[in-house]
Amino acid sequence: MKRFFNTIPGDDACCILLHGDIGYYDSVRSADIARELLEAEATFKKIDVRINSMGGDVYAGIAIFNAFRNCKAEITIYVDGVAASMASVIALCGKPLYMSKYARLMIHGVSGGYYGNKEELKSCLKDIETLEATLCDMYAEKLQLTPEEIRTRYFDGADHWLTAEEALKLGFIDGIYDAEPIPEDSTPEQVFSHYQNHYNQSLNTDKNMFEQLKKRPLFANCANDEDVLKRIDELETTAGKVPDLEAANGKLKDEVDEYKKKENEAQEAADETLVNTAFEEGRITDPEKTVYRAALKTDREKTEAALKTLPVKRRAMDNLGAPLADGESAWAKRQKEIEAKNSKK
Structure with missing residues (x-):
């Protein structure tokens, strides 16, 4: 999987960070999140999303909200620090949604500004009311x-800050998890800054990791982080071929073993024929068969030459008495021919 700014791949799941302001040109950009999400869901069945954001642009937030809602992967969202304004809306996509017991959730009406005549200002007000209606849904x-109940409770012009316990009781979240302890009386700004600093430290650690990789032989020619990532992609591609190569190697090994087996069987048959022929010709005795079989396995060439130098001791009667293809010896066959000839006289 390609590495994007906000995504951290894992073994079974990946993590997408929504840390910072939401907008088209801010830290959390809708286009980046949507692209990373599509890339992630093609590789992972589970995606964790960690939020620490004071909110931002409503339209960009809605785009991120819809990207998470339409994602095929299982989305679990964690509010690590602050999920304020539009970030609290995006958090609703979590199935489930968890908050740190030190985190904060904030809901309020849509804010905006416009410069123009009264008709243009009326149009701006209408847009704000329309957006609020969408957020209420x-x-x-x-x-x-x-x-309407949401509008009455939370869109009254005030900022409604909720602790994790309050958010759980009201049904905003599905559970509370323990995070790195921070003072419980911290302001929302202090909570946000704490987790933002923690995130920045993680990025520095990430950079250190890249520097360490560049020192390794496999990454010696990498001039920058992008080269390191390309090299990692190459290694992943090579590693992906290993199962197929192992399967092909195993198949070839089986074929070689089968060939060797047949070759050994053919060689043993040839040796047995050589020994039996030498016995039938009277070159060796029956007890000597075992000796010559073993000698053929040790040094076939010399043993075969030695057998050929031995004198043939078989008598003519032996040849005559040997069975032919039809199972009858030449001698017996000749005797029948003579008997048949004499009976006709």
Whole structure:
């Protein structure tokens, strides 16, 4: 899988970080998240999303919200620090959604500004009201409340900050997890800064890892991080071929073993024929068969030459008495011919 700015691949799942402001040109960009999400779901069945954001652009946030909602992977979202404003809406995509007991969730109405005449200002106000209606629908689905109930409770012009315990009781989240302890009386800004600093430290650790990789022989020619990633991709591609190569190697090994088996069987048959022929010709005795069989396995060439130098001791009667193809010896066959000839006289 390609490495993007906000994505950390793992063994069975990957993690997407929503750390920072949401917008088209901010830390959390909708186009980047959507692209990374499509790349991730093609590789992983489970995706963890970790949020630490004070919110941002509503339209960019809706795009991210829809990207998570339409994702085929299982999405689990964790609020590590702050999920405020539009970030709290995106958090609703988590199935499930968890918060650190030190984290904060914040809901409020849509804010915006416009410069122009009264008609243009009226249009801006209408846009804000339309966006609020959309956000009310999003919250209502999660909280099992009506959009009007959401508008009355949370879109009253105030910022509604919720602790993890409060968010759990109200149904915003599905559970609370323990994170790195921070003072419980920390302000939302302090919580956000704490986790943002932790994230930046993780990035520095990531950079150190790349520097360490460059020192290894396999990465010696890598001039920058992109070269390291390309080299890792090459290694992954090569590693992916290993199972097929092992299977092909195993098949070839079986074929070689079968060939060797047949070759050994043919050689043993040839040796047995050589020994039996030498016995039938009277070159060796029956007890000597075992000796010459063993000698043929040790040095076939010399043993075969030695057998040929031995004198043939078989008598003519032996040849005559040997059975032919039809199972009858030449001598017996000749005797029958003579008897048949004499009986006609």
